[in-house]
Amino acid sequence: MAIATADLEIEAGISFEAPISIVDETDAPVDLTGYEAVLQIRRNQYRATPLLTLTTDDYLIREGNVLTIEIPADMSAELPIGNHYYDLLLRQGEVVYLLLSGRCNITGVISRWA
Helix, strand or coil, rough: CCCCEECCCEECCCEEEEEEECCCCCCCCCCCCCCCCHHHECCCCCCCCCCEEEECCEEEEEEECCEEEEEEEHHHHCCCCCCEEEEEEEECCCCCEEEEEEEEEEEEECCCCC
16 A cells, blocks of 8 residues: 555534545555554644544544545534644554555634524
8 A cells, every 4th residue: 555645624613524545556446344544633743642533433434445534523623723744544453554644734714603
């Protein structure tokens, strides 16, 4: 599996969804059955406490070879506005892959629900 770098743009208080197709070195789809995944957002790589953790037990949804990142609006509303960092790891047994990493820019929105 190839490592990719991509920046995420998340608006605080807005639902976020990003499907990611997972393929192997030959571009063949990888069946994600039996894989676990974790995504963490941190202010920087040295911070002990993540701002957000998502796993395949909750908001990382596996379907075939697609892993979808889902962040509900109420969770994104709790993220501090600013430039942060994230990565997405995939594990099968003892083998761990770094799939995706980059900056995570959290921006605010103007409108609020009454």
